Amino acid sequence: MxxxxxxxxxxxxxxxxxxxxxxxxxxxxxxxxxxxxALKEPKYERVQPISPKLGAFEIYLTHWLEEEAKLPRFRLRTAYRLYEGLQEMGYDGAYDSVQRFVKHWKAMNHGPRLTEAFVPLLFVAGDACQFDWSHEQVELGGVLETVKVAHFRMAYSRQMFVVAYPRETQEMIMDAHNRAFAFFGGVPARLIYDNLKTVVESVFTGKERKFNRRFLCMANHYLFEPVACTPASGWEKGQVENQVGNIREWLFTPLARFATFAELNRWLVTRCKELAQRTHPTQSQRTIASCFADEQPLLRPVTASFDGYVEQMMRVSSTCLVRIDRNRYSVPASAAGQAVSVRSTADQIRIVAHGEVIASHDRGFSRDQLICDPWHYLPILEKKPGALRNGAPFTAWNLPKAIQAVRDRILQQPKGDRAFVELLILAGETGLDALTVACELTLECGIVNAPVVMNELRRLIAPHLPAVEIPVPDGITLTMEPLANCNRYDYLLGSANVH
Known part of the structure; x- marks a missing residue:
């Protein structure tokens, strides 16, 4: 100047x-x-030279950025993920060059981003935990699916917990709380939520809310205070909002592949423990795990897990089925036509009548599934044995191979339907293991029919009598044990001919 x-x-x-x-x-x-x-001091902008090592890979980097610009924001890769992708292709340059290129490309194609201001928040140990949902892409059993991931974040220690579900229904959120509190080893004083329909029924002025009744039952069980954020103010639980983006980068990019939800959730628990070894964002001399070790004793102990089911009353159809979420589940024949209570949890369907659980099934999340227990229909077979051949519960019944072989042979015989039904009724009392052994013994002897199987089965289940010694009077006790002599028989025959 x-x-x-x-x-x-x-x-x-x-x-x-x-x-x-x-x-x-x-x-x-x-x-x-x-x-x-010139009236003002001239300003010079430093132009970063293009990295010679990056030059050969710019075409790939530009292609990735152009393709990912068409994807939803949660699917975008960070500059570091792009850098790792280039490394796999042979790039041995610095990360800074990739970061500058990505920043310049985004500025040229999307313009500068505005920065929003927030109020810094401070939480004490054991006070608050933040909750949120996110949608992630996962390959389960070879099929690409969008799973719903429940996120928990202890506000003081930054300890996280995530678990995946096929849906965001109320029974899922209650199961997620059970798993989170078991993982944390206790319950914080408050949990902070968005205004989810599964949590909040009505939003009033200020912080006043009408919470879902079933959700309040869970809060009363664990004795935590539910807090709902101001609408459109996600910064009030900014830690878990930020965690959603981090977890997507750390765990779901590139695409995670597992066979089942159970395997996925076991892996997520392991990764949560591994990520806790990172440095705490505000206490740079400590890890998240060490901070959580200080916070964990301040949590309220869990005395019993909450039975997080959603209940609805239904009537059992004449085919002994109840319909839930476009799937049908079997009920014992004795409950046909009755009103029952159906309790849906995250992984089970329980049918309750007169205060007792009369049926339980693993929950299905596809559509138009028929989920049957063949034993529920056994009383009907006594009156309608012909249903054994084409009845839906029995055609898909995965019986042991020995029983299947015997069944196929018996059904070819006259009145074979009723005969095999009698075997199943007896097996209902003894169990399939005993019937399987009886069928194996029958196949070994070569004569396969219902009476033979029934005889083998009764021999297996017959009680074994203890050996009892019979007292013998001294007067009739043998002093000399008789010897076997076949000549005596011939002698008697000869004497008979004489007369």
Whole structure:
């Protein structure tokens, strides 16, 4: 700025010509003319040179950025993930070069981003835990699915817990709380939520809310205070909001592949423990795990897990089925036509009648499934044995191979339906293991029919009598044990011929 001042003073005050100023100050005349027009100090922007190592990979990086610009924001890779992708292709340059390229590309194609201001928050140990849902892409059993991931974040220690579900229904959120409190080893004083329909039924002025009744039962069981954020104010639980993005990068990019939800959730628990070894964001000398070790004793102990089911009343159809979420589940034949209570949990369907659980099934999340227990229909077979051949519960019944072989042979015989039904009724009392052994013994002997199987089965289940010694009077005790002599038989035959 001092050079500009000197040039302007000489020309405007001392009336020196441009040539004289250039000659005396040792600069070019175009520079003098430029500085005469300048009123502010010129600013120079440093232009970062293109990395020679990155140059050959720019085409791949540009292609990835263009393709990912078409994806939802939660599927985008960070600059570091792109850097790791280039490393797999042979790039051995620095991460800074990739970061600068990505920043420049986004600025040229999307323009500068506005920064929103927030109020910093402070939490004490054991006080608050934040909750949120996210949708992630996972390959389960070879099929690409969108799973719903429940996120928990202890606000003081930053200890996280995540668990995946096929849906975001109320029974899922209650099961997620059970798992989270078991993982944390206790319950915090408050849990902070969005205004989820499964948590909040009505939003009133300020912080006043009407919480879901079933959700309040869970809160009363664990004795924590539910807190709902102000609408459209996600910064009030900013830690878990930020965790959603981090977890997507750390765990679900690239695509995670598992066979079942159980395997996925076991892996997520392991990763949560591993990520706790990272440095705490505000206590740089400590890890998240060590901070949580201080916080964990301040949590309220869990005395019993909450039975997080959603209940609805239904009537059992004449085919002994109840319909739940477009799937059908079997009920014992004795309950046909009755009103029952159906309790849906995250992984089970329980049917309750007169205060007792009369049926339980693993929950199905596909559509139009028929989930049957063949034993529920056994009383019907006594009156309708012909249903054994084409009845849906029995055609898909995965019986042991020995029983299947015997069944196929018996059904080919006259009145084989009723005969095999009698075997199943007896097996209902003894169990399939005993019937399986009986069928194996029958197949070994080579004569396969219902009476033989029934005889083998009764021999297996017959009680074994203990050996009892019979007392013998002294007067009839043998002093000499008789010897076997077949000649005596011949002698008797001869004497009979004489007479």
């Amino acid at each position: 001092d050079i500009i001042y000197e040039i302007r003073r000489r020309h405007l005050v001392q009336k020196q010509s441009i040539s004289a100023i250039a000659r005396e100050m040792g600069i070019s005349r175009p520079t003098v003319r430029k500085f005469l027009k």
